[in-house]
Amino acid sequence: xxxxxxxxxxxxxxxxxxxxxxxxxxxxxxxxxxEFKPLRLMNGLYLQLHAYMLRVAIPYGTxxxxxxxxLAMIAERWDRGYGHFTTRQNIQFNWPKLKDVPDILDAxxxxxxxxxxxxxxxxxxxxADHFAGAAADEIEDPRPYAELLRQxxxxxxxxxxxxxxxxxxxxxxPNDRAVTKSHDIGLRMVxxxxxxxxxxxxxxxxxxxxxxxxxxxRDFLPVEDLLPYCEAIxxxxxxLGRRDNKYKARIKITVHEHGIEEISRLxxxxxxxxxxxxxxxxxxxxxxxxxxxAPPVFAERPTDGFEAARLANPAFAAWADVNLAPHKAPGHxxxxxxxxxxGATPGDATADQMRAMxxxxxxxxxxxxxxxxEQNVILPHVHKADLPEVYAxxxxxxxxxxxxxxxxxxxxxxGMDYCALATARSIPIAQEIAERFEALKIEHEVGPLKxxxxxxxxxxxxxxxxxxxxxxxxxxxxxNYQVTLGGDHTExxxxxxxxxxxxxxxxxxxxxxxxxxxxxxxxxGPEETFLQAYRRVGMQPFKAALYEKDRADAA
Amino acid sequence: MPLxxxxxxxxxxxxxxxxxxxxxxxxxxALRDPDVxxxxxxxxxxxxxxxxxxxxxxxxxxxxxxFIDTEMLFAETLVYxxxxxxxxxxxxxxxxxxxxxxxxxxxxDDTLHLRDTDACCDLRKTVPLQTALEDFxxxxxxxxxxxxxxxSDLDFFEAExxxxxxxxxxxxxxxxxxxxxxxxxxxxxHPLVAQGYxxxxxxxxxxxxxxxxxxxxxxxxxxxxxxxGIHFVNGKLVRGPLPAxxxxxxxxxxxxxxxxxxxxxPAAPETTETVMNVIVTDxxxxxDDWTGGFAAPAEATTQExxxxxxxxxxxxxxxxxxxxxxxxxxFPSFSDGRGFTLARLLRLRGYRGRLRAKGHLIADxxxxxxxxGFDEVEIDGELAARQPEDQWRARADWQAHxxxxxxxxxxxx
Numbered sequence: 001x002x003x004x005x006x007x008x009x010x011x012x013x014x015x016x017x018x019x020x021x022x023x024x025x026x027x028x029x030x031x032x033x034x035e036f037k038p039l040r041l042m043n044g045l046y047l048q049l050h051a052y053m054l055r056v057a058i059p060y061g062t063x064x065x066x067x068x069x070x071l072a073m074i075a076e077r078w079d080r081g082y083g084h085f086t087t088r089q090n091i092q093f094n095w096p097k098l099k100d101v102p103d104i105l106d107a108x109x110x111x112x113x114x115x116x117x118x119x120x121x122x123x124x125x126x127x128a129d130h131f132a133g134a135a136a137d138e139i140e141d142p143r144p145y146a147e148l149l150r151q152x153x154x155x156x157x158x159x160x161x162x163x164x165x166x167x168x169x170x171x172x173x174p175n176d177r178a179v180t181k182s183h184d185i186g187l188r189m190v191x192x193x194x195x196x197x198x199x200x201x202x203x204x205x206x207x208x209x210x211x212x213x214x215x216x217x218r219d220f221l222p223v224e225d226l227l228p229y230c231e232a233i234x235x236x237x238x239x240l241g242r243r244d245n246k247y248k249a250r251i252k253i254t255v256h257e258h259g260i261e262e263i264s265r266l267x268x269x270x271x272x273x274x275x276x277x278x279x280x281x282x283x284x285x286x287x288x289x290x291x292x293x294a295p296p297v298f299a300e301r302p303t304d305g306f307e308a309a310r311l312a313n314p315a316f317a318a319w320a321d322v323n324l325a326p327h328k329a330p331g332h333x334x335x336x337x338x339x340x341x342x343g344a345t346p347g348d349a350t351a352d353q354m355r356a357m358x359x360x361x362x363x364x365x366x367x368x369x370x371x372x373x374e375q376n377v378i379l380p381h382v383h384k385a386d387l388p389e390v391y392a393x394x395x396x397x398x399x400x401x402x403x404x405x406x407x408x409x410x411x412x413x414x415g416m417d418y419c420a421l422a423t424a425r426s427i428p429i430a431q432e433i434a435e436r437f438e439a440l441k442i443e444h445e446v447g448p449l450k451x452x453x454x455x456x457x458x459x460x461x462x463x464x465x466x467x468x469x470x471x472x473x474x475x476x477x478x479x480n481y482q483v484t485l486g487g488d489h490t491e492x493x494x495x496x497x498x499x500x501x502x503x504x505x506x507x508x509x510x511x512x513x514x515x516x517x518x519x520x521x522x523x524x525g526p527e528e529t530f531l532q533a534y535r536r537v538g539m540q541p542f543k544a545a546l547y548e549k550d551r552a553d554a555a
Numbered sequence: 556m557p558l559x560x561x562x563x564x565x566x567x568x569x570x571x572x573x574x575x576x577x578x579x580x581x582x583x584x585a586l587r588d589p590d591v592x593x594x595x596x597x598x599x600x601x602x603x604x605x606x607x608x609x610x611x612x613x614x615x616x617x618x619x620x621x622f623i624d625t626e627m628l629f630a631e632t633l634v635y636x637x638x639x640x641x642x643x644x645x646x647x648x649x650x651x652x653x654x655x656x657x658x659x660x661x662x663x664d665d666t667l668h669l670r671d672t673d674a675c676c677d678l679r680k681t682v683p684l685q686t687a688l689e690d691f692x693x694x695x696x697x698x699x700x701x702x703x704x705x706x707s708d709l710d711f712f713e714a715e716x717x718x719x720x721x722x723x724x725x726x727x728x729x730x731x732x733x734x735x736x737x738x739x740x741x742x743x744x745h746p747l748v749a750q751g752y753x754x755x756x757x758x759x760x761x762x763x764x765x766x767x768x769x770x771x772x773x774x775x776x777x778x779x780x781x782x783x784g785i786h787f788v789n790g791k792l793v794r795g796p797l798p799a800x801x802x803x804x805x806x807x808x809x810x811x812x813x814x815x816x817x818x819x820x821p822a823a824p825e826t827t828e829t830v831m832n833v834i835v836t837d838x839x840x841x842x843d844d845w846t847g848g849f850a851a852p853a854e855a856t857t858q859e860x861x862x863x864x865x866x867x868x869x870x871x872x873x874x875x876x877x878x879x880x881x882x883x884x885x886f887p888s889f890s891d892g893r894g895f896t897l898a899r900l901l902r903l904r905g906y907r908g909r910l911r912a913k914g915h916l917i918a919d920x921x922x923x924x925x926x927x928g929f930d931e932v933e934i935d936g937e938l939a940a941r942q943p944e945d946q947w948r949a950r951a952d953w954q955a956h957x958x959x960x961x962x963x964x965x966x967x968x
C-alpha cells in the first residue's frame with residue numbers, strides 16, 4: 001500500500017503545527033469563534049453533544065497493522081478505550097479534550113495518518129470500494145486514483161471554503177461497492193468500446209434531507225483527465241452553488257436547479273481551460289502510486305484445512321457462508337469482520353479488538369486491513385487454509401459475529417446518544433432489532449437484507465438506500481420511526497419508498513419483524529432475496545403486513 | 556408605558572407585574588415585554604452562567620449575548636465560551652474587549668491588576684461593557700440573592716440610574732437549584748469548577764476556594780473588593796445596586812433617547828478614528844500604495860483605474876478586465892471561497908496585472924490566496940490589530956508544502 005513520501009510527511013507535520021498555533025490563537029483572541037470553527041473542522045474536530053469529537057481519515061479505507069495499533073493507543077490514551085468506524089471510512093474518537101488534539105494529530109502523523117478535511121466545507125476523505133485490490137470482479141484497483149485525488153484535494157487553495165461539504169467515491173469494479181451514486185462525485189470504472197479502462201463520472205448524488213441519485217455527467221473519462229475534470233466540476237459549483245441556504249448548497253441541488261445538461265456544458269468548458277494547467281506531473285505521480293499498490297505475491301498452497309473445518313464445525317461454516325467473499329487469487333478469500341455483534345454499537349471497536357485485528361492482518365493477511373462503509377473491518381487477503389485459525393482468534397476477541405449482509409448487519413448513525421443534530425436514537429434501535437432476530441434464529445434463513453437507520457433527516461445512516469430504511473424523527477417530543485422499503489445502494493441505486501405512518505420506539509422492532517416475516521411468506525424460494533421479492537410484488541403486500549397489527553388492535 | 560419613562564418607574568412597575576413569577580416567565584417577558592425594550596444578556600461564561608444561557612437559548616437564541624473578554628481570563632473560560640455557544644446554538648455572541656488604544660495608554664504591560672484592581676476592572680470590564688450596552692434598553696444578568704453581600708436584596712428588575720433596566724431572572728435561585736438544572740439538562744460545566752473554582756473571573760484575581768468558604772471568597776482574595784464595578788450608574792461606578800427610590804430622586808431629567816424612533820435601530824456608534832486599511836504581502840504589512848482609484852467594470856472610464864470585482868462575478872465577465880493594472884476581488888466573508896476560484900480563472904485566462912483580495916480574509920487564508928493567484932490582501936485596521944503582522948508572515952512560506960504545484964508541474968514529454 002501507499003507509503004508517505006517525504007513531501008507527504010512534511011506536509012502533515014506542518015499542518016499539525018499550524019493547527020496547534022490556531023488553537024493558541026483562538027485562546028489568545030486572534031481568531032474569533034466564527035473564524036476558528038472552519039479551521040477546526042477542516043482538521044477533523046467537531047463539537048458534539050457531550051464533548052469534542054475527532055474524525056480521523058482512513059483514506060479509501062486502507063490501513064496497515066501499525067496504523068491500527070496506533071488508533072488503539074490513541075483510544076486508550078486520550079479517549080475511553082474505543083473508536084467508532086463510520087460510513088465514510090473514517091474513525092471517530094468521541095471523547096478527546098481540545099488541548100490534547102494537537103498531540104493526537106502528532107501521534108497520527110507518526111503512522112502516516114491525519115484528520116485533514118474529514119469535516120468542514122471542503123472536499124472530504126475520498127472513499128473507495130473496500131474490496132479494492134482483492135475483488136474478483138475488478139477492472140483495476142481504484143485506490144491509486146483515490147490517493148491521487150487525496151493529494152489533489154488536500155489543502156486545495158480554491159476549495160477550502162466551498163458552499164458546503166463535497167464527497168467523492170471511487171470504485172474500480174462495475175459492481176458498485178462504494179455507493180458512487182450517492183456522492184457529490186461518483187467515479188465508476190468502466191471500459192470503453194476499445195477495452196480501455198476509464199471512468200463513468202456521476203455528479204450530484206446525495207442522501208441527507210433531499211435524497212438524490214447522481215446523474216452521469218460524462219460516460220467515459222480517460223483516466224489521465226481525472227484531476228482536471230474533477231477540478232472543473234468543483235470549480236463550476238464553487239461559483240454557482242448556493243450560499244444563501246445551507247440546505248440548498250450541495251451540488252445535488254445545483255444540478256437539480258440548473259439541469260444536468262447545463263452543468264455538463266459548464267463543466268466541459270471549464271475542463272478545457274483547466275486541462276492546460278496540468279503538465280504531466282500528476283501522471284508521473286500516479287505511476288509511482290500505482291507501483292505502491294502492487295498486490296502482494298499470493299501464496300499457492302492447498303486449502304484442505306478450510307474444507308475440513310467447514311465440515312467439522314457448523315459455527316465456522318455459518319460464519320464462512322456470510323463473512324467471506326470471492327478473492328481474485330486462487331486459494332484466497334476476503335474476510336469481513338463484523339463490528340455488528342448483536343446488541344453492541346454498530347461500528348465500535350475496542351482498543352483490544354483493534355490490536356487483535358492488526359495481529360491477524362500481520363500474521364495471516366499480508367499486512368492489510370480495510371474499513372468498509374458498512375462499518376465493518378475487512379481482511380482483504382487471507383489464504384483459505386488459514387481461515388479456521390483466523391476464525392478461532394476472532395472468536396477469542398469477540399469478533400466472530402456471522403452476520404455480514406444479514407438483518408443484524410445494520411448501518412446506524414450515532415443518533416441522539418452522541419449527536420447534537422439527531423432527533424431520535426439510532427443505536428438502541430439497531431441493538432434491539434439485532435437482538436430480536438438473534439433470538440428468533442432466522443437471520444441465515446432470511447439471507448441478504450440491509451437495514452439502515454438514521455436518527456434525523458440528515459441521513460448519516462443512509463436509510464434512503466437501505467432495503468429497509470428507518471428514519472427517526474421527533475414528533476412533538478416523542479421519537480417516531482418512519483420506514484422505507486426497497487432502497488438500494490449499488491450501481492442500480494434507488495431511494496426507498498415510505499410505507500406510511502411511523503412507529504414509536506416500542507413498536508419499531510415489531511414492525512421490522514412483520515416486514516421480514518411477510519418477505520418469508522412472499523418469496524418464491526430461498527434464492528429470491530428481500531430486494532428481489534420487493535421488486536416483484538411491490539409495496540402493497542408489505543404494507544398490509546406492516547399495518548395489519550394496528551388494524552387488529554383497532555378492531 | 557413608553558420607553559422614555561424613567562427606568563426606575565418602569566422597574567417598579569415590572570417588579571409589581573412579575574412579583575409572583577418564576578425565572579422562565581420573567582425571562583420570557585424580559586425578552587418580549589415592550590416595557591423592557593431592546594435586551595442583551597451579559598454573561599461571563601463562568602461557573603453557573605450556562606443556566607441562564609440555556610434558559611435564554613430556549614426562548615430566543617438570537618438574543619444578543621455580550622461576553623466581556625478582559626484578556627485576563629482563564630484559557631478554559633475562552634474555550635468553554637465557544638463550546639457553550641455552539642452547544643446552545645447562540646446566534647449572536649458579541650465578544651467585548653477594551654479599546655486597544657486605551658489599554659495601551661493605561662496598562663501597556665498588563666500589570667495594572669497588581670497595583671489597582673478597581674482601575675483594571677474599570678479598563679477591561681466596566682467601560683467596554685458600558686459602551687457595548689449603549690445600544691440596549693435593558694440587560695439580563697445572572698446575579699442571585701444567595702450570593703450574599705450586596706446582592707442579598709436583589710429584585711427581578713432594577714433600574715440602573717436613568718440609563719436602562721437590569722433584569723435578574725435568577726434572583727431567587729439557590730446553588731442547589733442551579734446544580735439540579737445543570738444536571739437535568741445535561742449542560743456542560745466550566746472545567747475549572749471541578750478544580751475548586753465555584754466563581755470564576757479573571758485569572759490573576761481568582762483563586763481556589765476551600766471547603767466551607769463562601770463561593771465568591773476566591774474573587775479578589777485579600778481585598779475588600781467583592782464586586783467588579785460592572786454595575787454603574789450615569790457612567791459612574793457603583794458597587795452594587797442602588798435602591799430604585801434613591802435613584803429616582805437623584806435624577807429628574809428624562810434620559811436622552813439613543814434610539815432612532817422611526818425604525819427602532821440603534822444609533823450608529825461614534826467612531827473615534829478611522830484606521831487605514833493594511834496591505835499584506837510576503838513582506839508583511841504595508842500601506843496602500845495604489846493611487847489609481849477603483850471602479851466597477853462597467854464604470855471604468857480609463858485604462859489606469861483599478862477594477863473592483865464582486866464575488867458573484869460571472870466567469871465570462873473576467874474577459875473584460877484582462878488589461879486592468881489592478882483587479883481587486885471582494886471577500887464579503889472569510890467563509891465565502893468564490894474569490895479564490897475567480898482569481899485562479901483570471902490567471903488562467905492570462906491576467907498578468909496586480910491581483911488583490913479585499914475584505915474579510917484571515918491570516919490562515921493567506922497561503923490559499925497567494926496560491927490561487929493573488930499578489931496581496933487588503934484588510935481593515937481592526938483585523939490587522941487582532942491578527943498582527945507575524946500571523947500573516949507565518950504563511951509567507953506559501954510555496955512550501957503545496958500539493959498543487961507538485962501535481963501541476965510540467966514534465967517534458
